[in-house]
Amino acid sequence: MSDIQDLIIQTATQVFEDHCTTETLRLAEGGVWPAELWAVLEQTGLPLASLPETVGGSGGSLSDALAVLRIAGQFAVPLPLAETYLASWILAASGVALPSGPLTVAFTRGDTAAFQFRRRASTWKMTGIASRVSWARHARQLVALGQSEDGPCLALLAPGRGTISPDQNLAGEPRDTISFADVEVTEVVPLAVTPDWIWSRAALTRSVLMVGALEGMLQRTVRYASERVQFGRPISRFQAIQQQLALLAGEVAASRTSVEAAALIAEQEDEATAAIAIAKIRVGEAAGQAAAIAHQVHGAMGYTYEYPLHFLTKRLWTWRDESGSESEWARWLGQHIAAQGAEALWPFLTT
Amino acid sequence: MKQGQVRQGGTVESLSRDKQGIHLFRSNLFDIAPPESTTVLRHEVRAFLAKELADGSFVPECDAWIAGFSPEFSMKLGQRGWLGMSWPRPYGGHERSALDRLVVTEELLAAGAPVAAHWIADRQTGPLLLRYGTEEQCLRFLPAIARGECYFAIGMSEPDAGSDLAAIRTSARRVEGGWQLQGRKIWTSWAHQAHCLLVLCRTSPPGKDRHVGMSQMIIELASPGVSTQPIISISGQHHFNEVIFDDVFVSDAMVLGRIDHGWEQVMGELAFERSGPERSLSTFPLLVELIRQLGPQPDEPATEAVGRLVARLWTLRYMSLAVAHLLNSGIAPDVEAALVKDQGTRFEREVAEVTRTLLPSTPALDAPERLNALLAQALLTAPSYTLRGGASEILRGIVARRLEQS
Numbered sequence: 023m024s025d026i027q028d029l030i031i032q033t034a035t036q037v038f039e040d041h042c043t044t045e046t047l048r049l050a051e052g053g054v055w056p057a058e059l060w061a062v063l064e065q066t067g068l069p070l071a072s073l074p075e076t077v078g079g080s081g082g083s084l085s086d087a088l089a090v091l092r093i094a095g096q097f098a099v100p101l102p103l104a105e106t107y108l109a110s111w112i113l114a115a116s117g118v119a120l121p122s123g124p125l126t127v128a129f130t131r132g133d134t135a136a137f138q139f140r141r142r143a144s145t146w147k148m149t150g151i152a153s154r155v156s157w158a159r160h161a162r163q164l165v166a167l168g169q170s171e172d173g174p175c176l177a178l179l180a181p182g183r184g185t186i187s188p189d190q191n192l193a194g195e196p197r198d199t200i201s202f203a204d205v206e207v208t209e210v211v212p213l214a215v216t217p218d219w220i221w222s223r224a225a226l227t228r229s230v231l232m233v234g235a236l237e238g239m240l241q242r243t244v245r246y247a248s249e250r251v252q253f254g255r256p257i258s259r260f261q262a263i264q265q266q267l268a269l270l271a272g273e274v275a276a277s278r279t280s281v282e283a284a285a286l287i288a289e290q291e292d293e294a295t296a297a298i299a300i301a302k303i304r305v306g307e308a309a310g311q312a313a314a315i316a317h318q319v320h321g322a323m324g325y326t327y328e329y330p331l332h333f334l335t336k337r338l339w340t341w342r343d344e345s346g347s348e349s350e351w352a353r354w355l356g357q358h359i360a361a362q363g364a365e366a367l368w369p370f371l372t373t
Numbered sequence: 374m375k376q377g378q379v380r381q382g383g384t385v386e387s388l389s390r391d392k393q394g395i396h397l398f399r400s401n402l403f404d405i406a407p408p409e410s411t412t413v414l415r416h417e418v419r420a421f422l423a424k425e426l427a428d429g430s431f432v433p434e435c436d437a438w439i440a441g442f443s444p445e446f447s448m449k450l451g452q453r454g455w456l457g458m459s460w461p462r463p464y465g466g467h468e469r470s471a472l473d474r475l476v477v478t479e480e481l482l483a484a485g486a487p488v489a490a491h492w493i494a495d496r497q498t499g500p501l502l503l504r505y506g507t508e509e510q511c512l513r514f515l516p517a518i519a520r521g522e523c524y525f526a527i528g529m530s531e532p533d534a535g536s537d538l539a540a541i542r543t544s545a546r547r548v549e550g551g552w553q554l555q556g557r558k559i560w561t562s563w564a565h566q567a568h569c570l571l572v573l574c575r576t577s578p579p580g581k582d583r584h585v586g587m588s589q590m591i592i593e594l595a596s597p598g599v600s601t602q603p604i605i606s607i608s609g610q611h612h613f614n615e616v617i618f619d620d621v622f623v624s625d626a627m628v629l630g631r632i633d634h635g636w637e638q639v640m641g642e643l644a645f646e647r648s649g650p651e652r653s654l655s656t657f658p659l660l661v662e663l664i665r666q667l668g669p670q671p672d673e674p675a676t677e678a679v680g681r682l683v684a685r686l687w688t689l690r691y692m693s694l695a696v697a698h699l700l701n702s703g704i705a706p707d708v709e710a711a712l713v714k715d716q717g718t719r720f721e722r723e724v725a726e727v728t729r730t731l732l733p734s735t736p737a738l739d740a741p742e743r744l745n746a747l748l749a750q751a752l753l754t755a756p757s758y759t760l761r762g763g764a765s766e767i768l769r770g771i772v773a774r775r776l777e778q779s
Contacts (some may be wrong), residue, residue, distance in 0.1 A: 244777075248777065258773075258777060261770070264769065264773035265769045265773070267772075267773050268712075268715075268769035268772035268773045268776070271712065271772055271773075272712045272716055272772065275692070276688050276689075276692060276716060279688055279691050279692050279695060280684070280687070280688040283687075283688075283691045297687075299684070303681060303684035304684050304688045307684075307685075348681070349677055351680065351684075352676070352677045352678075352680030352681045352684065353673060353677045353680060355679075355680035355683060355684060356671070356675070356679035356680030356681075356683070357670075357676050359664060359679055359683055360664060360667055360668070360669055360670065360671050360675075361669050363664075363669065364662070364664040364665035365661075367660070367661055367664060368483045368657075368661070370683075371686065371687055371690055372415070372479075
């Protein structure tokens with residue numbers, strides 16, 4: 023881990039510690055946009071990590087951005103940070119200068135024809151509907167992916183120019199439906215990355231967030247077990263609890279390892295889908311077991327709204343379903359493995 | 374609110390207090406791209422294995438690193454410089470990197486090759502000799518181990534001392550020129566065919582600290598007073614033994630390391646024992662056969678099951694690599710190795726359990742169909758995976774203690 027990354031992690035941790043409190047999370051779940059938190063974060067420049075300076079980014083590697091995201095997951099940060107990174111990567115690759123403010127991306131799985139762009143004299147008209155768009159109602163700009171007569175393309179516009187039907191995931195994070203009917207956009211840019219690339223990078227960001235949430239959950243659970251006294255001693259002294267904590271730590275370590283491997287591969291290769299699929303599968307599987315253990319160790323206290331464990335566990339339960347569930351990715355991977363044949367399995371594992 | 378402050382009822386505090394969190398894998402993930410020489414080595418091993426398979430010198434089996442005893446095969450590996458790989462040349466080693474050794478061992482494991490004869494000596498006895506052995510001991514044993522000609526067994530567990538290793542009763546009393554050893558060891562794989570046994574014994578009575586007063590001694594199994602009795606496993610296989618020491622003389626020259634300091638030595642030995650990739654690859658031949666039998670277009674439940682298994686194995690492999698990296702950096706990866714072994718051994722069993730839900734089978738060790746034979750091997754050896762080299766419950770205790778400290 024480089025010195026720069028250490029600094030990035032320290033900065034992100036400090037920002038979230040100071041400005042992402044339980045109160046912030048409660049308000050966010052109630053629909054309040056955490057304006058101060060976003061402002062402070064934007065001021066640090068962290069949302070520009072990994073993005074080339076040529077488009078207004080702050081440089082650095084993919085792993086720098088993912089480090090910020092992991093810490094964000096740890097704090098259950100109620101911001102479209104993953105979405106801002108994803109939108110920015112798409113824009114940067116397509117040669118578009120990065121706008122400021124929170125961003126999000128609207129796309130449909132495996133089908134960039136969520137939006138249709140038609141030429142009208144010197145301008146374009148955009149039509150289409152996309153659902154489960156993260157944080158659409160609070161994003162300043164939306165990267166809308168679609169299709170024109172020239173092929174896959176994107177437009178950058180304010181979500182408010184469309185019609186937003188609010189919706190949310192299990193953790194109360196906005197997952198809105200947004201529709202545009204013949205809305206004018208002045209600039210439509212050819213998409214420089216494939217839909218598969220976008221989908222896999224979305225899965226990578228989701229996996230990284232989940233690792234952060236798992237780590238936050240592990241820390242909190244270990245601390246709780248060492249503080250909660252029953253039968254005259256901290257419950258962490260009981261073997262039954264120790265065994266569960268060890269299992270929990272194992273799932274977290276496995277998750278982190280698979281995601282770090284995927285991130286390294288994504289940094290070095292264009293084709294990282296298999297590694298990302300594996301990370302999403304492994305973290306998704308870990309999430310269920312780990313959240314169950316965390317709640318079990320926390321007892322009744324952890325089941326209350328007041329105790330903040332649920333901000334992490336609800337995210338784990340819902341994030342594992344987003345950007346492809348374990349089942350979907352496992353089917354993709356299994357098909358890939360079966361098609362290559364039994365003798366190719368070991369070479370696949372060792373490349 | 375400052376870091377760590379909690380109001381009554383925990384209403385206002387941030388979710389995460391520690392800057393770095395509990396991160397069991399302290400090393401940064403190793404370099405994804407290995408040096409060219411390592412890739413060349415990997416392909417050399419694959420070519421060798423392909424030829425051996427074509428010649429019919431072995432058939433891939435589950436658990437072959439425990440059950441597949443073949444002096445012939447071990448010597449072939451020795452001839453190619455694939456044993457004692459990282460040891461100094463004066464001791465018959467080849468001064469190659471730990472990564473190179475890892476590559477060779479995982480290729481052999483994945484192929485289900487019969488490596489049991491040399492496995493213990495190469496994996497743990499040799500490194501232990503390098504760390505604690507005298508020059509004489511190193512010169513006597515290491516070159517022979519590296520040639521694949523000298524085999525060691527593990528002398529730790531006893532009938533009354535399994536997970537509780539400090540409860541051993543095998544003891545040695547001081548006599549002129551050496552020690553007189555009395556006691557018994559159990560679960561000593563291949564002691565009936567190995568040359569030597571590295572025995573943990575008591576040389577001083579346990580004091581307040583039970584860990585003080587133990588020593589390690591190299592016993593030649595052909596010595597007077599040593600006898601072995603087979604222990605047959607549930608599969609009908611014989612590799613386990615009980616070894617009895619009836620006043621066996623051990624010269625001073627055969628004491629390993631320092632008298633009464635055996636505990637820290639044996640902990641180091643266990644670190645070598647637990648950190649290998651064999652803890653997730655014992656049933657790999659079965660996984661390969663499963664995929665072969667499913668064909669290029671299995672149905673959805675099967676593809677999903679395969680995808681999940683492969684994701685787990687991929688992850689375990691990277692975790693193994695991280696442990697090897699720690700070991701190589703001189704860090705004792707006790708907790709990390711425990712964690713990986715716990716998950717890896719559960720995975721090994723899962724391969725068998727998943728296989729039988731996806732394909733019809735009639736498992737039998739002597740079945741003519743590969744799937745049925747491999748499945749029988751896996752099912753019958755599976756209970757041992759989570760027991761040998763440290764029972765999972767003990768390993769989880771080790772992990773839990775580290776969590777308490779962080």
